[in-house]
Amino acid sequence: MSIVLSRNSQVRVMENTVTNAEKYFGQFCSLLAAYTRKTARLRDKADQLVKQLIDFANTENPEMRATVRNFAEDLAKVQDYRQAEVERLETKVIHPLKLYGAHIKQTQAEIKKFKQVQKNEIKQLEKLEKLRQKSPSDRQMISQTETSVQRASVDASRTTHQLEEMIDTFQKQKLKDLQKIFSDFVTIEMVFHAKAVEVYSSAFQSLDSYDLERDLEDFRAKTHGVYGHHDARPLKDTTPSPTVPWSVPAVPWSLTGQSTQMAIQSQRGDEEESTDHSAEEDPVEDLTGQGQTPHP
Amino acid sequence: MSIVLSRNSQVRVMENTVTNAEKYFGQFCSLLAAYTRKTARLRDKADQLVKQLIDFANTENPEMRATVRNFAEDLAKVQDYRQAEVERLETKVIHPLKLYGAHIKQTQAEIKKFKQVQKNEIKQLEKLEKLRQKSPSDRQMISQTETSVQRASVDASRTTHQLEEMIDTFQKQKLKDLQKIFSDFVTIEMVFHAKAVEVYSSAFQSLDSYDLERDLEDFRAKTHGVYGHHDARPLKDTTPSPTVPWSVPAVPWSLTGQSTQMAIQSQRGDEEESTDHSAEEDPVEDLTGQGQTPHP
Numbered sequence: 001m002s003i004v005l006s007r008n009s010q011v012r013v014m015e016n017t018v019t020n021a022e023k024y025f026g027q028f029c030s031l032l033a034a035y036t037r038k039t040a041r042l043r044d045k046a047d048q049l050v051k052q053l054i055d056f057a058n059t060e061n062p063e064m065r066a067t068v069r070n071f072a073e074d075l076a077k078v079q080d081y082r083q084a085e086v087e088r089l090e091t092k093v094i095h096p097l098k099l100y101g102a103h104i105k106q107t108q109a110e111i112k113k114f115k116q117v118q119k120n121e122i123k124q125l126e127k128l129e130k131l132r133q134k135s136p137s138d139r140q141m142i143s144q145t146e147t148s149v150q151r152a153s154v155d156a157s158r159t160t161h162q163l164e165e166m167i168d169t170f171q172k173q174k175l176k177d178l179q180k181i182f183s184d185f186v187t188i189e190m191v192f193h194a195k196a197v198e199v200y201s202s203a204f205q206s207l208d209s210y211d212l213e214r215d216l217e218d219f220r221a222k223t224h225g226v227y228g229h230h231d232a233r234p235l236k237d238t239t240p241s242p243t244v245p246w247s248v249p250a251v252p253w254s255l256t257g258q259s260t261q262m263a264i265q266s267q268r269g270d271e272e273e274s275t276d277h278s279a280e281e282d283p284v285e286d287l288t289g290q291g292q293t294p295h296p
Numbered sequence: 297m298s299i300v301l302s303r304n305s306q307v308r309v310m311e312n313t314v315t316n317a318e319k320y321f322g323q324f325c326s327l328l329a330a331y332t333r334k335t336a337r338l339r340d341k342a343d344q345l346v347k348q349l350i351d352f353a354n355t356e357n358p359e360m361r362a363t364v365r366n367f368a369e370d371l372a373k374v375q376d377y378r379q380a381e382v383e384r385l386e387t388k389v390i391h392p393l394k395l396y397g398a399h400i401k402q403t404q405a406e407i408k409k410f411k412q413v414q415k416n417e418i419k420q421l422e423k424l425e426k427l428r429q430k431s432p433s434d435r436q437m438i439s440q441t442e443t444s445v446q447r448a449s450v451d452a453s454r455t456t457h458q459l460e461e462m463i464d465t466f467q468k469q470k471l472k473d474l475q476k477i478f479s480d481f482v483t484i485e486m487v488f489h490a491k492a493v494e495v496y497s498s499a500f501q502s503l504d505s506y507d508l509e510r511d512l513e514d515f516r517a518k519t520h521g522v523y524g525h526h527d528a529r530p531l532k533d534t535t536p537s538p539t540v541p542w543s544v545p546a547v548p549w550s551l552t553g554q555s556t557q558m559a560i561q562s563q564r565g566d567e568e569e570s571t572d573h574s575a576e577e578d579p580v581e582d583l584t585g586q587g588q589t590p591h592p
Binding site for chain 2: 010013014017020024027028031032034035038039041042045046048049052053055056059064067068071074078164167168171172175176178179182183186187189190193194196197200201203204207208210212215216219220222223
């Protein structure tokens with residue numbers, strides 16, 4: 001009977017092994033799937049940022065435009081690697097874990113079959129025991145039942161053997177697969193992070209080489225250039241006496257030297273204004289306190 | 297009048313610069329905040345995985361237990377670095393972008409003030425124009441209005457100067473800050489990814505050194521050891537005739553050599569069972585077809 005009990009304990013160890021695998025592989029599968037989804041969401045957000053960066057770049061002067069575009073391109077590259085990461089996690093981590101569900105179900109069905117065989121052995125043993133107590137003299141009946149017990153025991157032994165083999169294979173496969181899945185996870189993550197380091201290193205160089213002064217020169221030219229490039233004088237058209245223009249102070253910045261005598265500047269053309277404005281530009285540039293780096 | 301128009305265009309350029317900054321800095325801020333939140337969610341999922349891995353490790357044999365624990369610890373380390381990444385993004389990227397909101401509002405208020413001064417100049421100019429048309433002979437009135445125009449123009453010029461200075465400073469600061477914020481973003485990401493590569497490299501080594509055969513030996517010992525460690529024989533206690541035990545086949549695996557004569561094993565103790573089981577263990581190990589690596 002003790003071998004029957006042993007088989008019982010053995011089957012419990014096996015059941016635990018499979019149930020445990022079912023529980024944890026299921027959890028690993030859903031957590032790693034969630035991890036992969038969160039990674040995909042991170043990629044989506046970064047993709048949105050890339051779009052906004054490109055939109056913004058188009059509103060900036062050439063220097064910042066190029067810098068922001070490069071940054072956006074590098075950020076997009078990292079997202080391409082993240083996309084590859086997501087796809088690899090799905091193929092090499094989540095898919096094999098999902099397959100385990102079916103594998104575990106199959107093993108559990110085998111264990112159930114074995115338990116039926118084991119039950120039959122116990123049933124036959126109990127029958128023999130009863131017979132020996134009730135009719136110890138019925139040799140023929142006892143002999144027949146002994147044969148049935150023997151057959152049931154042989155069945156149980158053979159099935160135990162098969163089950164042991166199956167569980168051994170199951171456990172071996174489980175350990176191998178776990179090592180493989182975790183190693184694949186680590187490799188996929190490692191490759192992604194290494195690529196990201198590479199791309200961000202280049203992005204850092206690009207951002208570092210941004211020439212602020214050159215950009216500011218462009219900006220100042222744009223802001224102040226408004227004077228020079230303005231050729232429409234719409235208010236003049238509504239003026240019936242264009243030959244009597246409005247008086248404006250000739251040197252608006254020299255606040256201390258305000259003359260009560262107004263300079264009539266009827267012939268003041270755009271070119272003169274432009275020149276005039278260049279004179280205005282200087283104090284602004286002086287006030288910024290920045291040395292100007294001329295374009296090469 | 298053209299200088300008034302120029303100022304008008306100039307103020308439009310300035311308004312666009314600030315409005316543009318408001319729009320894009322706002323978008324960058326919310327997208328980078330979302331990016332940071334998604335990163336935090338990824339960290340949370342990985343933390344859950346770490347917990348499950350530790351739980352699972354505790355159900356495994358020493359070899360896999362140590363391997364899974366090491367893997368969980370490395371995964372936890374990466375999450376610590378991710379947490380540092382999240383905190384740094386908040387401090388060095390999102391916070392400065394948020395501060396920009398207030399900075400932009402302040403600049404917009406200054407532009408509004410300037411537009412009032414500019415409006416006043418135009419009003420005075422229009423008044424003078426009307427006067428010259430309606431009462432060209434009223435020299436005194438014209439002279440007075442000319443003085444008002446001059447004052448308004450001086451005011452507008454001074455304010456333009458201040459505004460130009462402010463916008464120049466604003467743009468310079470904006471470009472500097474953008475470069476700084478993007479560089480900080482890139483540095484934070486780069487540091488995180490570099491640390492992740494480092495940790496995952498070590499994790500890979502640890503997973504790679506996992507000894508499957510040693511683990512399987514432990515598992516087999518556990519599964520088969522059940523025979524040897526079972527000392528309770530509960531069914532025997534319910535048996536009124538312990539001296540007449542059930543018959544079990546002596547060599548259950550030798551299916552071809554089934555004997556009709558049942559071996560009575562009344563004195564079969566636990567030790568014998570253990571020995572008996574050792575004999576049973578061999579064919580299983582043979583069937584796995586794996587060379588056993590003995591423990592060192």
